[in-house]
Amino acid sequence: MAFDAFGVVVMNRPQTAATLILAITLSIGVTFVTAGTVTYDDYKAAVSANNEVSVDGLSMGDGKTLNARLYMPQGDGPFPALVALHGAGGIFPYQLWWAKELSKTGFVVLFVDSYCTRGHLCTHDTDDSDPNRGSIMRTWKVVSIRQRMIDAVGAYMFLATKSYVSKDQVGLIGWSWGGTAALFAQKFALRLKLPNGGFKGTIAFYPNLKYVTDNPQWQRSGKITQPSLILYGEDDTLESRESYKELMEEGHPGPISILGFKGAVRKFDELGNLRIKEHPSVGEFQKAYHEPSFRAAVAGVSEFLVENFK
Numbered sequence: 001m002a003f004d005a006f007g008v009v010v011m012n013r014p015q016t017a018a019t020l021i022l023a024i025t026l027s028i029g030v031t032f033v034t035a036g037t038v039t040y041d042d043y044k045a046a047v048s049a050n051n052e053v054s055v056d057g058l059s060m061g062d063g064k065t066l067n068a069r070l071y072m073p074q075g076d077g078p079f080p081a082l083v084a085l086h087g088a089g090g091i092f093p094y095q096l097w098w099a100k101e102l103s104k105t106g107f108v109v110l111f112v113d114s115y116c117t118r119g120h121l122c123t124h125d126t127d128d129s130d131p132n133r134g135s136i137m138r139t140w141k142v143v144s145i146r147q148r149m150i151d152a153v154g155a156y157m158f159l160a161t162k163s164y165v166s167k168d169q170v171g172l173i174g175w176s177w178g179g180t181a182a183l184f185a186q187k188f189a190l191r192l193k194l195p196n197g198g199f200k201g202t203i204a205f206y207p208n209l210k211y212v213t214d215n216p217q218w219q220r221s222g223k224i225t226q227p228s229l230i231l232y233g234e235d236d237t238l239e240s241r242e243s244y245k246e247l248m249e250e251g252h253p254g255p256i257s258i259l260g261f262k263g264a265v266r267k268f269d270e271l272g273n274l275r276i277k278e279h280p281s282v283g284e285f286q287k288a289y290h291e292p293s294f295r296a297a298v299a300g301v302s303e304f305l306v307e308n309f310k
Helices: 017-028 040-048 093-104 131-138 145-159 177-187 216-220 241-248 291-309
Strands: 008-010 051-055 066-071 079-085 108-113 165-175 202-205 228-233 256-261 275-279 283-287
Touching (some): 051 108, 066 145, 079 093, 165 177, 177 228
Parallel strands (some): 079 108, 079 165
Antiparallel strands (some): 051 066, 275 283
């Protein structure tokens, strides 16, 4: 374990984030915008720039037709694709910014709305000062992690039918409990028996791992066999460095990279000042944008996609 110039914990990752941005630009000719140019107007544009689609639900879950938002690259494809999963507060504008930027680099992004599907929250254009987001966050188990994982599988099957998708190049990206569901999908991969090799890899932002490892389903499920990237803030009280060290010691055959950002708390990748939130299960925790961590996350995500999908 080592630290790079951004104070990032680096595991199984030979380059520093500072050098990666240049390397990514040279290798695929595309890079994300720099952190200093991201604005709230960019968030608004991301909320507007999508096509709403319906995705067939699966009988292994509640069978409900899924609401989703589709972000498409320019051109005819076929393109690699990512299924995107939201966390306890629903789909946020900053997450749609990621989806839009990823589509600009050549990825189809299908963002599943597990809440709106079930009539709980259909808002995508507000931040977490919206009281409706606070209400759903406190009752997030209304849609279980298992159901969110099944929703991801339904989205995978939807993409598998599209001529513009590279069928063996479909991965997962998720935030908070969406990241948790993405990791569960990795661990249940052999049982899911998805066509075309299943999910190619997973990106999980702050996936609450310390609250997950004691879950019997987590313990009884399989190993992570596909590439995974986990990103979290080291000062985020909902995460713990120890839980990630334990994950790395469990002998998962899939390459796992974990980036822990010093000085960062929850939602380091969302514009906004420091704010205090409270959850009945975990108490108070902080959220705040952290530009060095955001820049390093952009580089880390880009590197992961170049290595595993391009």
